[in-house]
Amino acid sequence: MVKIDIEKLIKPHLMDIKTYEPVDPPELLAEKAGIPKKDILKLNGNENPYGGSPKVAPALYNLEVHIYPDPLQRQIRKALSQYAGIGMEYIIAGAGSDELIDLLFRLFISEGDEILDCDPTFAMYAFCARVAGGSIRLIPRDELFDIDIQAVKSAITDKSKIIFVSSPNNPTGNLAAKSQILELLDTGLIVVVDEAYYEFCNQTFANLVLEHENLVILRTMSKWAGLAGLRIGYGIMNPKLVDHIMDIKSPYNVNAAAEAATIASLKDADELNRKAKLIIDERDRMMDLIRHIPSIIPWPSQGNFILCQFDSPGQTIKVHDGLAAKGIFVRKFSSERLKDCFRVAIGTPEQTNIFIRALKDLA
Numbered sequence: 001m002v003k004i005d006i007e008k009l010i011k012p013h014l015m016d017i018k019t020y021e022p023v024d025p026p027e028l029l030a031e032k033a034g035i036p037k038k039d040i041l042k043l044n045g046n047e048n049p050y051g052g053s054p055k056v057a058p059a060l061y062n063l064e065v066h067i068y069p070d071p072l073q074r075q076i077r078k079a080l081s082q083y084a085g086i087g088m089e090y091i092i093a094g095a096g097s098d099e100l101i102d103l104l105f106r107l108f109i110s111e112g113d114e115i116l117d118c119d120p121t122f123a124m125y126a127f128c129a130r131v132a133g134g135s136i137r138l139i140p141r142d143e144l145f146d147i148d149i150q151a152v153k154s155a156i157t158d159k160s161k162i163i164f165v166s167s168p169n170n171p172t173g174n175l176a177a178k179s180q181i182l183e184l185l186d187t188g189l190i191v192v193v194d195e196a197y198y199e200f201c202n203q204t205f206a207n208l209v210l211e212h213e214n215l216v217i218l219r220t221m222s223k224w225a226g227l228a229g230l231r232i233g234y235g236i237m238n239p240k241l242v243d244h245i246m247d248i249k250s251p252y253n254v255n256a257a258a259e260a261a262t263i264a265s266l267k268d269a270d271e272l273n274r275k276a277k278l279i280i281d282e283r284d285r286m287m288d289l290i291r292h293i294p295s296i297i298p299w300p301s302q303g304n305f306i307l308c309q310f311d312s313p314g315q316t317i318k319v320h321d322g323l324a325a326k327g328i329f330v331r332k333f334s335s336e337r338l339k340d341c342f343r344v345a346i347g348t349p350e351q352t353n354i355f356i357r358a359l360k361d362l363a
Helices: 026-033 056-061 074-084 096-108 124-132 149-155 178-185 206-210 239-248 256-267 269-291 313-325 349-362
Strands: 091-094 114-119 135-140 160-166 190-194 215-220 233-237 296-299 305-310 341-345
Touching (some): 091 239, 096 124, 096 190, 096 215, 096 239, 114 124, 124 135, 135 149, 149 178, 178 190, 206 215, 206 233, 233 239, 269 296, 305 313, 313 341
Parallel strands (some): 114 160
Antiparallel strands (some): 091 233, 215 233
């Protein structure tokens, strides 16, 4: 038998790829902390502490799971169209907005092409670029974490294809301005605006899609609708782009459970918005509480999270690890720009109180 080195057949750029750093599941976090799963406080994934709509479970109960879902997503696109206030020809759903990011790379990026990303931001954009064989050009945000538009424009080369903007930006929580988005659109590159936290700020650029073929809006049902475990997101973009992505996506990319849960959630939008308002109010309360803790700067946020900055990286590690030992998990970062920061998701008032007490003890 011929001995084969299977790794020699792998694409070279994927051999030692820098992977995305996901958060661990609750059971593993509980095991690491040595406490029961029910006692951990998971504030590292920006998940909705109130869960999904009560209408979701009944929608899933009698689901015909032996039938393939509609490959053209007619029902879910119609429901998303009504929610977003735009024609369904502008809508496409994905297995999380992560899948749509990956599909955009398949559509536009060849090996050697560039994407421009405003750092710090959501690490999935850079990860997908690396998987596609493209290169990532990180343009630092300014001292207030705002986009440096002139630096972005100066970084454009003939290899540049896509500009990514997260608004509200994860993990800093600040919004992009309409004037900034319009200036980026004028470059002629594809501009992807990730509005994953739209329902916590109610600012959108979706109406600009009607006038700008090169604009793509991404949203998710993970945060506002509490469907993170079902992986469902959607894009708002020019119908020509929708058609091309339809052509290259997996036929049944959105599973039947995610579709049924999304449609049920959208029918319960008023209740989900009520819970979103609770999270917004709690965000403001947590911000005020953190401001009174010495040596911590909480950055103003329009998402369902707050970025906390310390005087030194050593203090960040001490607090992060100290919280974890108590079963409280927040998100830390490996990047140089965020080495003295962690991000905490907004929970219930009770969860906030537990977090703040522990933070005061450690800070």
